[in-house]
Amino acid sequence: MRARRSQMRGINDPGPAWAALSYAVLGFWAFVVLFPLYWLAITSVKLPIQVNDGPDYLPFVDFDPSLHAWRYIFVDLFVDTARPYLNTVVVALCSSVVALIFGSMAAYGLSRLSYRPRLSTIASFIAGVAVAIVGVVRLGVPWQVGLAIGLAVSVLLALALRRRFTRALKNQDIAFWLISQRMLPPVAVVLPIYVLFQQVGLLDTRFALAVTYIAANIPIVVWLMRDFFDSIPLELEEAAVVDGCSRYRIFWSIVLPLSKPGLASTFILVLIMAWNEYLFALFLSSANAQTLPLTVAAQNATRGPQWWYMSVLIIIMILPVSALALLLARYITRGLLIGAVKG
Amino acid sequence: MQYDVAAAPGRLIEARRRPEFTSWADRVAPAAFIMPAVLTILALSIFPLIVSVYLSLARIKFEKGGVTVTFIGLLNYKKLLFGSQQFHLIGTLMPITPLGWVFQAIVAGLLILWLVTAVRRGAGVLGLVGRLLVAVAAIALALLFTSAGAEGGQLGTIGVTLTYVVIGVCVQYGLGLALAMLCVQNLRGRGFFRVVFFLPMMITPVGVAYTFRMLTDTTKGPFSPIWQGLGLSDFAWAATAWGARVAVMIGDAWQWTPFMFIVLLAAIEGQPREQVEAAHVDGANHWQIFRFITWPAIMPVTITLILIRVIEAFKIVDLPNVLTNGGPGIASESMTLHAYSTWRALDIGGSAAIAYMLLFIVTFFCTAFVNLVRTRPPARAAGAQR
Numbered sequence: 001m002r003a004r005r006s007q008m009r010g011i012n013d014p015g016p017a018w019a020a021l022s023y024a025v026l027g028f029w030a031f032v033v034l035f036p037l038y039w040l041a042i043t044s045v046k047l048p049i050q051v052n053d054g055p056d057y058l059p060f061v062d063f064d065p066s067l068h069a070w071r072y073i074f075v076d077l078f079v080d081t082a083r084p085y086l087n088t089v090v091v092a093l094c095s096s097v098v099a100l101i102f103g104s105m106a107a108y109g110l111s112r113l114s115y116r117p118r119l120s121t122i123a124s125f126i127a128g129v130a131v132a133i134v135g136v137v138r139l140g141v142p143w144q145v146g147l148a149i150g151l152a153v154s155v156l157l158a159l160a161l162r163r164r165f166t167r168a169l170k171n172q173d174i175a176f177w178l179i180s181q182r183m184l185p186p187v188a189v190v191l192p193i194y195v196l197f198q199q200v201g202l203l204d205t206r207f208a209l210a211v212t213y214i215a216a217n218i219p220i221v222v223w224l225m226r227d228f229f230d231s232i233p234l235e236l237e238e239a240a241v242v243d244g245c246s247r248y249r250i251f252w253s254i255v256l257p258l259s260k261p262g263l264a265s266t267f268i269l270v271l272i273m274a275w276n277e278y279l280f281a282l283f284l285s286s287a288n289a290q291t292l293p294l295t296v297a298a299q300n301a302t303r304g305p306q307w308w309y310m311s312v313l314i315i316i317m318i319l320p321v322s323a324l325a326l327l328l329a330r331y332i333t334r335g336l337l338i339g340a341v342k343g
Numbered sequence: 344m345q346y347d348v349a350a351a352p353g354r355l356i357e358a359r360r361r362p363e364f365t366s367w368a369d370r371v372a373p374a375a376f377i378m379p380a381v382l383t384i385l386a387l388s389i390f391p392l393i394v395s396v397y398l399s400l401a402r403i404k405f406e407k408g409g410v411t412v413t414f415i416g417l418l419n420y421k422k423l424l425f426g427s428q429q430f431h432l433i434g435t436l437m438p439i440t441p442l443g444w445v446f447q448a449i450v451a452g453l454l455i456l457w458l459v460t461a462v463r464r465g466a467g468v469l470g471l472v473g474r475l476l477v478a479v480a481a482i483a484l485a486l487l488f489t490s491a492g493a494e495g496g497q498l499g500t501i502g503v504t505l506t507y508v509v510i511g512v513c514v515q516y517g518l519g520l521a522l523a524m525l526c527v528q529n530l531r532g533r534g535f536f537r538v539v540f541f542l543p544m545m546i547t548p549v550g551v552a553y554t555f556r557m558l559t560d561t562t563k564g565p566f567s568p569i570w571q572g573l574g575l576s577d578f579a580w581a582a583t584a585w586g587a588r589v590a591v592m593i594g595d596a597w598q599w600t601p602f603m604f605i606v607l608l609a610a611i612e613g614q615p616r617e618q619v620e621a622a623h624v625d626g627a628n629h630w631q632i633f634r635f636i637t638w639p640a641i642m643p644v645t646i647t648l649i650l651i652r653v654i655e656a657f658k659i660v661d662l663p664n665v666l667t668n669g670g671p672g673i674a675s676e677s678m679t680l681h682a683y684s685t686w687r688a689l690d691i692g693g694s695a696a697i698a699y700m701l702l703f704i705v706t707f708f709c710t711a712f713v714n715l716v717r718t719r720p721p722a723r724a725a726g727a728q729r
Contacts, residue, residue, distance in 0.1 A: 039557065039565055102383060106380035179650065180706065183654055188698030246368065268605070292547070297549045322541075322542065
């Protein structure tokens, strides 16, 4: 009897007591999440004196809201807000789309194909890079020439060593190498990257920031998407191979549509990372390519943090990303996989 | 089961007879899939990596009209590990109390037990060496914490960072998993919760840090009546070492629990429903379904998630910088903040050396984590046993 009732109720339908408990926990966490946001919202409509005089909780009851901060950010500082805003949108969107494409391709490769890069090839590549760096830094060769020499050295060495040393790495090693790219704190690599972009004349451009974020976010995409691809049943792809589909076709028409939930959540994640990145933006951009996190931090002026302006900026920074998350939310739904396998 | 299928994916497809018109494009497919990602990363990582190694071995002086770079070998590292900066990185170490030694003995005993179990299960030579290294690191860490925790001692940035990472990631994963499990149920309004829980991640970390500085203010913040009610109106979070650390960890958990939440939610919803439904019909309870079906199914994602989060957590910088300014003293300073402030003091070589020390620790931690978790045989799904 009990079994039948629960069968009718379905596995994901909680009983009343459990539902109440769930609501209590979820409600509590919703409060924890929303309260700081509420505080930001009301701080943005407070006058400086109201912020400094101690806590006021309810607009119109405890204090009279004023739009002075909003007016300041949107009217007085319009250009200084709009330009970083546009930069942030362009840089974050472009870099996340490219990182998602490159990253999920690599993830598919690492999940389904087997790679055996030879240690000798890797070693000769590193030797070539070392030659190029020594040439440019020590001997004062122009970087274009250094690059060419380095490339030549790597190719020659690789060809020479090819037959002698055959030890190779595996997919797992490649994946770990990719994720290890995120281990070094940005502060350590930001100076060399600065010099790099300075040499090619791309400092303070959106392009430089976007490329940096693509490289920084690809490892995350690879790792997350690899797990999603791993969990897609192989039968579908086997059937496609029998039908004569190319590898690209399988990836594009079968695997990608099936991993929409993973793609949606991964895209949102890398978008947010790029949207909010601070340290690289601090070093690689000044006037032209400045992004919003810098504008937020800049509100901590010599007179102390300007909480009201900061709140306005943080709020207008969250809005577009939240809207996008809402749009993509329906892709992060269950049932895509079972539908495909059953049907 | 899911996991086993995925473990040997290549062969299954490769074994089938290839169709006749396999073209050049299809032959280069493996390279075409991975090369864009690898080339992008190579272009932007190899050069900075090599240069920053060199910087960590050099002294950089800013003078009028230029910069001089002198190669000084391992002096930067020596200063951090044994010299004038030892207190900052490792901590002020004091003789260990008898109670501390008891703790040490317990830790050592547990580790020996763990190693013996590994030998009994027939771990390979490489596995044993790895485990031995992990055990040595664990003992060194226990020594560090007991010694720095003794009277008059102080934890350096390594210990503080590890505290943030281990406690922070555990709390965030636990919260994220619990919320995701609650959110997959058929509750009215769960769409609302999903969107709301996701919000904190969208704020730039600098913004989160400033927001929490507002919230934790005990005289003007929203919770000041509570503090005053407790008679703590002149209490400042940043005044006690653990208060400051807890404040940083709360901010971190607030911001990053959503990351765990959204990925785990996608993973739980992506698990095969047939098994869950079959187990449910057979009368398995919720705990059994979680333990034998959901948990193994989300295991790969869990490993990835924790790995990514650990790597990011090691780089925590904005919260301690803005919220507590690393204080009191250096009590809440993370290694990245240490590197950052050393950088601002124009000691770029020292800063790079700290960053490489961090890289070394993160690499060790992550390698140990991945290998220890991977060698454990994946638990069989309940459905597969029948």
